[in-house]
Amino acid sequence: MVSAPTSSPRMPRQMPKLPKDLKLNEVPKSQDVSKTKTSPSKHGFSITPLVARAPMRRLDVQPFAVANIVLIGLDMVEILPNRVFAVACGLVLILHFSMFLLGQWDVNFRARIGYEPAPAAYNGSGCDKNKWTHCLVHPPPNSGESLIVEVQHGDRISIKFQEIIFRCDDSDSTGTSFKRLELPVDLELDHYVGSLGHDTAASLVKNQNDFGMNEHQVPTPSFVDCLLPQLIAPFFLFQVFCVILWSLDEYWYYAIFTLIMLILFECTQAFNRLKSLQRLRDTLRPAYYVLTYRKMKWVPILTDSLVAGDLISLTSRPLSSGLGKKEETETYHQVPCDLLMIRGSAVVNEAMLTGESVPQIKEAVDPSQHSKGTCFDVDDPSFRRNIVFGGTFVVDQSPSDRTGNTEINDVGSWSKYNVPIPTDSGSICYVLRTGFETQQGQLLRTMMFSGNGSNNGVNNYDNFIFILLLLFCALVAASTVIYHTWEDETRNKFRVVLHVIIILTSVVPPELPMELSLAVTSSLAALANLLVYCTEPFRIPLAGEVDTCCFDKTGTLTSDEMILRGFRCLGPGMTIICANGSKEGSNADLIDPLECTISATVGATSKPPVASKGKIPLDTIRAMVGCQSLTLAKDGKTPIGDPLELAVLKGCGFRLRNNSVVEPCESDDGKIDSVVIHYRFAFESRLKRMTVVARDESKDNMFVLTKGAPEVVQDLCKSTTLPPNYTKVYRYHMVSTTCRCRSQY
Secondary structure (H helix, E strand, C coil): CECCCCCCCCCCCCCCCCCCCCCCCCCCHHHCCCCCCCCCCCCCCEEEEEEECCHHHCCCCHHHHHHHHHHHHHHHCCCCCHHHHHHHHHHHHHHHHHHHHHHHHCHHHHHHHHEEECCCCCCCCCCCHHHCCEEEEECCCCCCCCEEEECECCCCCEEEECCEEEEECCCCCCCCCEEECCCCCCCEHHHHHCCCCECCHHHHHHHHHHHCCCCCCCCCCCHHHHHHHHHCCHHHHHHHHHHHHHHHCCCHHHHHHHHHHHHHHHHHHHHHHHHHHHHHHHCCCCCCEEEEEECCEEEEEEHHHCCCCCEEEECCCCECCCCCCECCCCCCEECCCEEEEEECEEEEECHHHHCCCCCEEEECCCHHHCCCCCECCCCCHHHHHHEECCCCEEEEEECCECCECCCCCCHHHHCCCCCCCCCCCCEEEEEEECHHHCHHHHHHHHHHHCCCCCCCCCCCHHHHHHHHHHHHHHHHHHHHHHHHHCCCCCCCHHHHHHHHHHHHHCCCCCCHHHHHHHHHHHHHHHHHHCCCCCCCHHHHHHHCCCCCCCCCCCCCCCCCCCCCCEECCECHHHCECCCCCCCCCCHHHCECHHHCEEECCCCCCCCCCCCCCCEEEHHHHHHHHHCCCCEECCCCCCEECCHHHHHHHHHCCEEEEECCEEEECCCCCCCCCCEEEEEEEEEECCCCEEEEEEEECCCCCEEEEEEECHHHHHHHCCHHHCCCCHHHHHHHHHHHCCECEEEEC
16 A cells, blocks of 8 residues: 555554454564663763852952952052042952853852852761752753752751753652652552542642642743843943943044943843744633542642642543532543543643644553563653653543443443543543643743743854954054054044944944844844744854754644555465566556455455456455554544554445444445454554554454554565565555555454
8 A cells, every 4th residue: 555654643442352472563572661760760860069258258258348448548548549449449349240240151160259168078967958059050052041949848858950850869868969850650550540639638748749730830020030131141241341332532422322232232132032032921721620530539739739740630621619620611622631541541632842733642551561560760651652742732532441441430440440420521541740741841841941041142153263363464454553652742632542442342333233123123024924933043054054854753844635646456476566567667567446346255365456447355444444543533523643654544435333343434234344343553653663463343353454664564575475576566656656565464
């Protein structure tokens, strides 16, 4: 069958338990994934405990206070001449102001002058952590700026950096290391399936203290807080210094106009920053009610009060209040946090997180499909089909579980579970991560903190090399001016020095940062009109150097709609038919299933049709329409899922009767049987295939239908059953279009 590639993993539907020896999607030994619990990796943040100095012991206060007292004393006893005293006071003032600016520009320098490292050595009973006041945090590269954050004392010492909570690791030998907040994402599968949520008030309070609430509070600073860092930035101060030089050279109007423009521009930048943060806040959905299983009963709880370890009922429509009424104003229900599906299934749209427009099917985790004692791994791709990520939208939801297509009103099917039936017929999910620890929260953190404020588009290697060359030329010019004018008694020495300084400062045009910022701002406005948003605006000039873009799948740029071009059949001698006489064939001799007759008597050994009105083997059609993971929407009519599978189903003249039965669109008096799907093994990118167990509706014989990449299906087949021109045919179509192989066992 020739068409476009599937673009993302699909989730299996349910069936009764299969024989233990049926291992259709077993991972090859070279790709085997460990089932044992893995130790968490290092968080990548460098955290140094600090103790704040007393005000009079700060290195930017104590030396200058002493210097000022000494100068005042010398002036009172009239030891220093007035000119020397004025020069000394000016130098102290300049040094003090420089110390202040260096502390604002460099967080490491600010830590040295205002704080002391916390003692790391134990003094019998351990280091005194109660004296810790702050921590210096260095994030990984391209993850924001380093900051000094305040230490929070409680049951355990903790800090909050970029909305991430770190707690002091008491098991460390030095007692000064921190580890990231450990959420319940690596426990045994039986723990999640047998969980009762927070069955006691003590359990709820403990988890609230340990993990926090499900809050996404985007901090909005005041206008002054946004403006002040820009006013003390190096380039702005350099511009102000140039304005002062021009004023001394009697360029008053030009200097005043430039200063006003600089201030207005910085105010505009601060205002745009506030608007960006406000737009980010507007993207967050307000808290809403969701049924939560607490203290052995289902109660409506606001989503911002959810805690890791809660059990919630996930539906396709949110509750508008705590009365259990569903709100019909929203098209789809946004997931409040990262969830593990325990009972039921759902179809979600993950476009906000992944950009993938194809709905994803989520199913309940089943410990019986794993070895006993297997631990859950939130980063393992094999568990991705069991996780419903926060910020995604629930397109459809079903209370049926992995043991079969059991409806929610079948109380007997739920009797073996510890949790009673939710009153809103929702799927039961376990809360894994909340707040900024969710996938949505990580995306928000990236947008809020990944941009480095010091990276203003000027500080890069090429620009510094260019500035050094200009500085060399300026030094030559300044030296020439001094050499020819310094001995001239008719010239004003002050104006000579002033002009020399202006020559040196002209190496970097004062307007350069403003011009670059204006260019970037204009680019941002143009991109925003195209609904393209940039989290690091000053990377836009670098984007102008890009000449090639690579995208991983069809549907990113192209339309989601696909059309089935056709498929190839076997001819005499187990050779794939090529009507043009070549070994690899062409797109012109593809067979359209709608123009052929489906025949149960035509098999692989019979002569397949090459004409437009020939006969197609029933086994071929069964594999094409049965090996899929489509599902019906809430209306019970509209199929949703992978566009490729939708195109194949439509191109073969079949439709979904329900989520497990595929039937012909036109009645043929029972000649072509419907296909009943009993079990789906999800498509996995690491395996590059998907498998379905199915049967004809009127028969009991089971079929195993598989689809996947041609080279993967080739490895599954015996060499004696492969057509001799198999490799040439699929390589031909991989170049001219894209093919997906399907087979039946």
